Amino acid sequence: MAKDEKERPLAAIVGERLKAFREEKGLRQADVAAAASKWGLSWARSSIAALEAGTRNLSMEELLLLPFVISELGGWSSPLIPPDAWIELSSTRKIQAKDVGSLADRLTAPQSDLNAEHPLTGTTLGVRRPDQVEADVDDDLYPRQMFAEDMAWRLFCARMYPGVGHRGWGHSANLGNDLELVARVAKKIENPSGGTASYGLVNILSWVLWKSPIEAERDRRTGLRGVLRGRGLQSAKGHVTRELISEIEAEAQKAWPVVNEIFGELVPIWSDGRKLDEWAHRARSEATRLETAADRQARLLEFKEKHPHENAALDEIVGEIKAARVATGLTYGQLADMILMPERTYEAIEERGYLKDRNEPRVRQYIKALARAVALDQEPLIRRFEEARRADRGEKG
Missing domain, CATH: 1.10.260.40 (lambda repressor-like DNA-binding domains)
Structure with missing residues (x-):
């Protein structure tokens, strides 16, 4: 990825997307301002111009209301912020848009020590060899490594589960709240080729098997056993968790050859940002082609039935x-x-x-x-x- 594709201030990203929406819909800046006023936002045409230019920062309240303004104007089939966009929070911190939700959750959660060891420590997004060291989060290489691994999971889904889709399932934003459970399961699923435990694999296979994070499936199955409390509840959760691990392990055995083939291509280029970018774009192109073919096939089957x-x-x-x-x-x-x-x-x-x-x-x-x-x-x-x-x-x- 080029640098401006990788990390930009939120105002620049939102402004660019707002302009794209307005021009696609054939709207004037005054139309957007009028729709915003219906949601209590005192925006003039000049306010919209400044937003689109990326020179006006949005307050939290304005950002939360912006999707409603878009809806007021007929809605948009595209996201206001692309999930794979990298947002520059400060000169030393950046975050991918798909992680905004999990970051916002911290506002309503107990304010624990954010520097404490993360539950996913010891696991990785992708499937790596022990010598594949992840770049520091402040390093320009870090987002390139994360993007490449995300595209690797997308390509894996397109090849292995073309009718299921990707939707960023490999990413931590979709893991659920019990990250210790995810890490525990990841460490129990052994790669026949060796390497680190991958929370991305656990999450992908959870969505493939149950269309939900493993935590949600555990709680659903536990709930089917009736009203339980105390030791009975913990015992039931433990039994169900073992069932789920067995099911994921069985699915992983089918998946490992494809997983290792794809992620193996990242090993020799892991520390080369340019080559990672090139690989990621090729992977995204192939995945898009396979996804499009799968979507077309699904539509044809639906047409035949109807x-x-x-x-x-x-x-x-x-x-x-x-x-x-x-x-x-x-x-x-x-x-x-x-x-x-x-x-x-x-x-x-x-x-x-x-x-x-x-x-x-x-x-x-x-x-x-x-x-x-x-x-x-x-x-x-x-x-x-x-x-x-x-x-x-x-x-x-």
Whole structure:
């Protein structure tokens, strides 16, 4: 990562994102100010300009209300602060955005000694060899190491559990409150290749197996045993914890080959920030590609279940168009050029069910254009498509 991608003041990040939201929605700065006033914020157009320029710091109250202002203006499908953004808290401290929640929790928790040994001491985010020393938190290398390990977990999820997703599960912000439990479990799961205990692995597998932190699953199962107190409660928790460890260990045995392959690539570059950045971006690109393919496959399966007749009809129609294309000797690119379509779009129509992810008018348009290009009669194809749609929706012709 370039330095400005890695650590910036919160005001600069929020201002940049606020401007991106406003421009995407086609709003004026005065519109944002008017929405803010509905939530009791005395912002003028000049206030918004200063926010967007990153020259005006937000108070805690303003920051907490900003999501409501965004919602007032129609909401946004993107996060106000990207989870992987690094926020510069001071000249000596920085934090990743996804950890803001856990840091804020300290405000409402007993103010214990923050310099005391952390419960996760002795465990690591990634899977490392003993000689992979983590850089000091103030070192420029530290966020690069953390980002690379986070992308390693994302790539692991994309390869091993493509239908599950990543969502930052490897990160400490999603571990739950009982960090001692996480550390204890991590130290019991032995890597056949050796190395440090990884709380990231425990958290990933917890979400894969139970869609929750291990602490929440322990408490859920313990609760199923009825109302327990004192020694009975502690005994039940211990029994359940042993069950959970056994389940995670079994899943880990399947995961270790992929985990060690991915994290093994970080070993020779662990102390080289530039190479870590390059690796992390390659890993993110591969993970994004795999995640997109998994999402597409999930949508196609859902379409097949909800619209079986239309699904079958589109397969038949596309199959006939493909047969006609092959018979005429046309390549993907040649056919795509004939109807002014990107080649990758036509390839997706034939090979990846592209039409099943389009709306009805668009599908009709594609069928007509493709039928003309390969000299097929479009009317029977359109009629078959319409009859299938009506059959799935219980409509009469």
